Amino acid sequence: MAFQHKHILGIESLSREDIELILNTGDAFKEINGRDIKKVPTLRGKTIINAFFEASTRTRLSFEIAGKRLSADTVNISGSTSSVVKGETLEDTAKNIEAMAPDIIVIRHGHSGAPHYLAERLETCSVVNAGDGAHEHPSQALLDLMTMREHKGRIEGLEVAIVGDITHSRVARSNIYALSKMGARVRLAGPGTMLPPGIERLGNVEVCANLLDAIKDADVVMMLRIQLERQSQTLLPSLREYARFYGLNTENIKLAKEDAIVMHPGPMNRGVEISTYVADGIQNVILDQVANGVAVRMALLYLVSGVESMQTQ
Amino acid sequence: MKAMLIRGGRVVDPSQNLDDILDILIQDGKVAKCGKQLKDSQAEIIDAKGKLVTPGLVDIHVHLRDPGLEYKEDIGSGTLSAVAGGFTSIACMPNTKPVNDNHTITRYILEKAAKEGHCRVFPIASITKGLSGESLSELGELREAGCYGASDDGKPVGNSEMMRRAMEYARPFGMTIISHAEDLSLVGSGVMNEGPVSTELGLKGIPWVAEDAATARDIMLAELTGCHLHVAHVSTKGSVELIRQAKRRGAPVTCEATPHHFTLTDEAVRGYNTNAKMNPPLRSEEDRLAICQGLADGTIDAIATDHAPHHIDEKNVEFNIAMNGVVGLETALPLTLKLVQDRVIDLNRAIELLTCGPSEALGLPVGGLQVGGDADLTIIDLDRKWTVAASQLNSKSKNTPFDGWAMQGAAVCTIVAGEIVYKLD
Amino acid sequence: MAKRETIILDQAGVNRAITRIAHEILERNKGSANLVLIGIRSKGDTLAGHLNVLIGEIEGEQVPLGAVDITMYRDDLAERGSLPIGKTDIPFPLDGKHVILVDDVLYTGRTIRSAMDALMDFGRPSSIQLAVLIDRGHRELPIRADFVGRNVPTSREEQVEVVFTDDHNPLEVRLIKP
Numbered sequence: 001m002a003f004q005h006k007h008i009l010g011i012e013s014l015s016r017e018d019i020e021l022i023l024n025t026g027d028a029f030k031e032i033n034g035r036d037i038k039k040v041p042t043l044r045g046k047t048i049i050n051a052f053f054e055a056s057t058r059t060r061l062s063f064e065i066a067g068k069r070l071s072a073d074t075v076n077i078s079g080s081t082s083s084v085v086k087g088e089t090l091e092d093t094a095k096n097i098e099a100m101a102p103d104i105i106v107i108r109h110g111h112s113g114a115p116h117y118l119a120e121r122l123e124t125c126s127v128v129n130a131g132d133g134a135h136e137h138p139s140q141a142l143l144d145l146m147t148m149r150e151h152k153g154r155i156e157g158l159e160v161a162i163v164g165d166i167t168h169s170r171v172a173r174s175n176i177y178a179l180s181k182m183g184a185r186v187r188l189a190g191p192g193t194m195l196p197p198g199i200e201r202l203g204n205v206e207v208c209a210n211l212l213d214a215i216k217d218a219d220v221v222m223m224l225r226i227q228l229e230r231q232s233q234t235l236l237p238s239l240r241e242y243a244r245f246y247g248l249n250t251e252n253i254k255l256a257k258e259d260a261i262v263m264h265p266g267p268m269n270r271g272v273e274i275s276t277y278v279a280d281g282i283q284n285v286i287l288d289q290v291a292n293g294v295a296v297r298m299a300l301l302y303l304v305s306g307v308e309s310m311q312t313q
Numbered sequence: 314m315k316a317m318l319i320r321g322g323r324v325v326d327p328s329q330n331l332d333d334i335l336d337i338l339i340q341d342g343k344v345a346k347c348g349k350q351l352k353d354s355q356a357e358i359i360d361a362k363g364k365l366v367t368p369g370l371v372d373i374h375v376h377l378r379d380p381g382l383e384y385k386e387d388i389g390s391g392t393l394s395a396v397a398g399g400f401t402s403i404a405c406m407p408n409t410k411p412v413n414d415n416h417t418i419t420r421y422i423l424e425k426a427a428k429e430g431h432c433r434v435f436p437i438a439s440i441t442k443g444l445s446g447e448s449l450s451e452l453g454e455l456r457e458a459g460c461y462g463a464s465d466d467g468k469p470v471g472n473s474e475m476m477r478r479a480m481e482y483a484r485p486f487g488m489t490i491i492s493h494a495e496d497l498s499l500v501g502s503g504v505m506n507e508g509p510v511s512t513e514l515g516l517k518g519i520p521w522v523a524e525d526a527a528t529a530r531d532i533m534l535a536e537l538t539g540c541h542l543h544v545a546h547v548s549t550k551g552s553v554e555l556i557r558q559a560k561r562r563g564a565p566v567t568c569e570a571t572p573h574h575f576t577l578t579d580e581a582v583r584g585y586n587t588n589a590k591m592n593p594p595l596r597s598e599e600d601r602l603a604i605c606q607g608l609a610d611g612t613i614d615a616i617a618t619d620h621a622p623h624h625i626d627e628k629n630v631e632f633n634i635a636m637n638g639v640v641g642l643e644t645a646l647p648l649t650l651k652l653v654q655d656r657v658i659d660l661n662r663a664i665e666l667l668t669c670g671p672s673e674a675l676g677l678p679v680g681g682l683q684v685g686g687d688a689d690l691t692i693i694d695l696d697r698k699w700t701v702a703a704s705q706l707n708s709k710s711k712n713t714p715f716d717g718w719a720m721q722g723a724a725v726c727t728i729v730a731g732e733i734v735y736k737l738d
Numbered sequence: 739m740a741k742r743e744t745i746i747l748d749q750a751g752v753n754r755a756i757t758r759i760a761h762e763i764l765e766r767n768k769g770s771a772n773l774v775l776i777g778i779r780s781k782g783d784t785l786a787g788h789l790n791v792l793i794g795e796i797e798g799e800q801v802p803l804g805a806v807d808i809t810m811y812r813d814d815l816a817e818r819g820s821l822p823i824g825k826t827d828i829p830f831p832l833d834g835k836h837v838i839l840v841d842d843v844l845y846t847g848r849t850i851r852s853a854m855d856a857l858m859d860f861g862r863p864s865s866i867q868l869a870v871l872i873d874r875g876h877r878e879l880p881i882r883a884d885f886v887g888r889n890v891p892t893s894r895e896e897q898v899e900v901v902f903t904d905d906h907n908p909l910e911v912r913l914i915k916p
C-alpha cells in the first residue's frame with residue numbers, strides 16, 4: 001500500500017500501517033545522518049517552507065535539516081500568532097506563500113486546528129503539522145515511537161507513562177494516538193489541574209492518581225515540559241511543589257522497569273520535571289530522540305512529496 | 314387598506330387554545346373575525362387549505378447590529394431575514410455601537426424599523442451603560458421609549474451587587490431583566506464546551522458550571538428582588554434543572570433555548586468549524602436532551618434564535634479567534650418543527666414556543682390572534698421540503714451551521730398588521 | 739490474454755553465469771585486493787552475496803559486501819510516488835576501492851545511474867565496475883556492463899524476471915511476454 005496522505009495534520013488520521021511505513025522509512029533515512037556527505041537528491045527541486053508562527057528552535061531546525069538532507073530548498077518564515085492583529089489573516093498569509101509555488105508547508109501555530117485550516121484552503125501544496133496549539137504534534141510522536149522501537153525492539157505491549165501538563169500538551173495527544181494504534185498502553189499522570197476531561201477516550205489510556213502509579217513497571221517514562229510561561233497561579237502552587245510530586249528523580253525512577261528508558265520532548269527544565277541526575281543518566285534517550293527527529297521528518301517530507309507530486313502530474 | 318380573508322387553514326393559536334380549521338378575516342390591519350365559512354366579497358382571498366395558520370412568530374433574542382455594525386446586518390436585512398423565517402416580531406439586543414443604553418438609540422431603532430423594517434422590532438435596553446457593568450442605564454426612560462426588557466447580552470453582569478440593583482430598579486418599571494448567565498472567571502479563555510471533544514481538539518473548554526453558577530445566582534436575585542428574570546439561551550442540563558426548581562418555588566423566572574442548542578452538540582465543532590462556535594457553546598448530548606425535555610415539560614418558555622450575524626472575515630479564521638454566534642432567523646421554524654417530527658414536542662407546543670411563549674416572557678403585546686388585535690400571522694407549509702443554502706439567506710451574514718441541511722416545513726406567507734411582508738412562490 | 743513465460747536461463751545456467759562472472763572479476767582486477775561488492779536492492783544484493791561466496795572459494799577470502807537502495811536517488815518520484823525506501827548498508831569506506839556494482843537485470847541504465855550517484859556520496863572509489871546477470875538492451879543512458887551473464891534481446895513490452903528460491907538461491911530467469 002502506497003502512502004495516501006497528502007497532508008500530515010495529526011496522528012489521529014493515520015493508520016497503524018501508515019505509522020509503520022513512516023517509521024521504516026525513517027529507519028532507512030537515518031543511515032544518511034551517519035554519512036560524511038549527509039545529503040541525498042531525493043527531493044531535489046522541491047521547495048519546503050517552514051512557517052513557524054510560534055517560537056520554536058528545535059523543531060524548526062530539525063525540519064530544516066531534514067529538508068536540506070533530502071536536497072529540497074527550505075525557507076523559514078516566522079511570525080507571531082498575533083499577526084492577525086497586524087491585519088493579515090492566516091488564509092492570506094498562506095495564499096501568498098502558495099503563490100510562490102512551494103511543495104510543502106510545514107506549519108507550527110499557536111492555535112489548534114491552524115494546519116487543518118490551511119489544508120482546507122490551499123490548492124496544491126502539502127501541509128505538515130509541526131505542532132498546533134494543544135492539539136497535535138505528529139512528528140514528535142513519530143520520533144518518540146522510533147526511539148522506543150530502537151531501544152525496546154517493539155512498540156506493541158509497551159507500558160508508557162506520560163507525566164506532566166496533559167491539558168496543554170500536543171505531544172501527549174499525538175503520543176496517545178500513536179501508541180494506542182501501535183498496541184502500547186499509555187498511563188497518564190499530572191496535577192489535577194492539568195488532566196483534561198475525557199482524555200482516556202483518545203486511546204488505550206489509563207489516568208493514574210499519581211506519578212508513582214504511572215511509572216510503576218513502565219517500559220518508557222516520558223516527562224513533559226512544564227511550560228513556565230503558561231503557568232498561572234491557578235494551575236500550580238509552585239514549581240518546587242511540582243518537582244516534589246510530579247518530578248522524576250533517581251528515587252522514583254526505580255519503580256519503573258530496570259531497563260526503562262526516559263524520554264522528554266525538550267527543552268528540559270532540570271530540577272523541575274526531571275532531576276539533573278535522571279536527565280544525565282544512562283536511561284535517558286533524549287538525544288536519540290533528537291537524532292531520530294531528523295530521520296522521521298525526512299520520512300514525512302519524502303512520503304507526502306510522493307503523494308503531492310503524483311497529484312500535480 | 315384592502316381586507317384579506319385567509320381561508321381554510323388549520324389555525325393554531327396556543328394563546329387561546331385554538332386548533333381548528335377556520336377562516337380569518339383581516340380588516341384595517343386587525344383580526345376582524347375568526348370562524349367557519351367566513352365571507353367577504355371585497356376581501357383578497359388567501360387559500361390556506363392544507364396549511365397551518367399561526368400568530369406571527371416572535372423571536373425575543375436577535376442581534377440586528379444596527380446602529381454601528383451594519384456590515385454584519387442592519388434593520389432592513391435583519392427584519393427581512395426575520396419575515397423570511399416566519400417571524401413578525403423580534404426583540405433586538407443592545408450590544409450595538411453605540412449601545413442601546415439611552416432612549417435616543419431606542420428611538421433611532423424604532424424609527425428606522427418603521428421606515429425600513431419588514432416586521433415589528435422591540436429594542437432591548439442595556440442593563441448597564443455601555444455594557445460596562447458599572448452603572449445602570451436609564452431604564453425608566455428606556456422603558457418609556459419602548460424597551461420591554463433589559464440585558465447586557467453578550468456578557469453577563471459580573472458584579473452581583475450590580476445585578477441586584479438592576480433588578481430592584483427595573484421591577485417597578487415592569488421591565489424584564491434578561492440574563493446572559495455566565496461566570497466569566499470560569500469561562501476564562503474557553504472557546505467551546507469543556508469535554509472530551511475539547512480535549513481531543515486541543516481547544517480550551519468552557520465548563521457547564523460557568524453557566525449553572527451564574528443562572529443560580531440570578532434566580533436567587535430574582536427571588537430576592539421580585540423582579541422578572543428571563544434567562545437567555547439556556548444551554549446546560551443544570552440550568553434547565555435550576556429553572557425547573559425555581560419555577561416550582563414560584564420564582565418570577567422564564568427562560569429560552571435556541572434551535573442550535575436543542576439541535577446540535579459540541580461534536581459539530583470537529584474540523585474546527587467556526588460556524589459551530591457560539592456563546593454559550595454547543596454542549597454535550599446530555600445537555601441537548603435536557604433542553605428538549607425542558608421544552609417539552611414547560612420549563613423552557615420560548616425558543617429564541619440568538620441570531621448573531623458575523624461577517625465572513627470574522628468567521629473565516631482560526632477557531633480560537635473566530636467570533637461567537639450564528640444566524641438563526643431563517644432556520645428556527647423548520648428546526649422547531651423537526652422536534653415535532655421527532656416527537657419531542659407536539660405541534661401546539663412548538664407554536665406556543667414560537668409565539669405566546671416568547672411574547673409573554675418579555676411582556677410583548679403580540680403573539681396571539683385575538684379578534685380586535687393586530688393581524689400578525691404566519692402561514693406555514695408543514696410538508697414543504699427544502700435545503701438550507703447559506704449563500705441564499707436573506708441575512709447579510711451567512712454564518713449558519715446548518716448549511717446544506719435538508720429541512721421540512723417553511724413559512725410560506727408572513728403577514729404583519731394585515732400586510733403581506735413575505736411570500737414564498 | 740494470458741501472459742506467456744519462457745525460461746531463458748535455468749538454475750544450472752544461472753550458476754554457470756555467476757561462476758564465470760566471478761572469475762572474470764578476479765581476472766580483470768588481478769585478484770581480490772581492494773575489491774568490494776555492492777549489490778543493488780532488492781535482487782542485486784542477493785546476487786552479490788552469491789558472487790562473494792564464489793570469490794571466497796576461489797581466493798580463500800571473501801571481500802567486503804554492501805547493499806545500496808537507490809530509491810532516494812530515483813528520478814521518477816512524480817510518476818511512481820514515494821516508493822518504500824530500503825536500507826543502504828555500506829559499512830566500509832569506498833575511497834580507493836574497486837567497487838563491483840551488482841544488479842540482476844540491466845535495462846534503461848537509470849537504476850545504475852542512481853546507484854552510482856549513491857556510491858559517490860559514500861566516497862571516491864578508484865573505479866566502479868558493473869556486473870549484471872542479464873543485459874536486455876534498450877539503454878537510455880550511456881552505461882554499459884563490464885560483466886554480463888547473458889545478453890538477451892527483448893522488446894520493451896516484455897519483462898525479464900530473475901527468480902530466487904525461498905532460501906535466496908537463484909532458480910531461473912524468465913522472459914514474460916505480454
Ligand SMILES: [Zn+2]
Pocket residue numbers: 466467468493545546592593
Ligand atoms: Zn447572550
